[in-house]
Amino acid sequence: MTFTKSMKRARRRHDLNRMKARARQIYPRDVEAKCANHLQTCSCYACGNPRKHFNEKTLQEQRAEIAAAQEIARAWPAANAAEHLSAV
Numbered sequence: 001m002t003f004t005k006s007m008k009r010a011r012r013r014h015d016l017n018r019m020k021a022r023a024r025q026i027y028p029r030d031v032e033a034k035c036a037n038h039l040q041t042c043s044c045y046a047c048g049n050p051r052k053h054f055n056e057k058t059l060q061e062q063r064a065e066i067a068a069a070q071e072i073a074r075a076w077p078a079a080n081a082a083e084h085l086s087a088v
């Protein structure tokens with residue numbers, strides 16, 4: 001599906017209004033629906049980014065690193081075998 005430039009803008013505005021309506025349902029006191037894009041109002045240690053509070057990588061970053069390492073291991077199995085041999 002292709003949109004012209006004006007249709008893209010209309011879609012973005014429609015989506016923002018939809019998300020603002022949802023944010024107002026969840027947080028009725030927030031009349032301006034400032035959290036409409038993310039619905040997050042808290043950044044305590046339990047809710048916030050682990051990099052900020054614990055100097056850890058996020059789960060998404062950890063998964064990406066594991067996937068990249070597996071991809072490399074699949075692509076060059078001989079190179080990894082040589083690394084294991086040299087490490088011993």
Ligand SMILES: [Zn+2]
Pocket residue numbers: 042043044045046047048
């Ligand atoms: Zn919190």
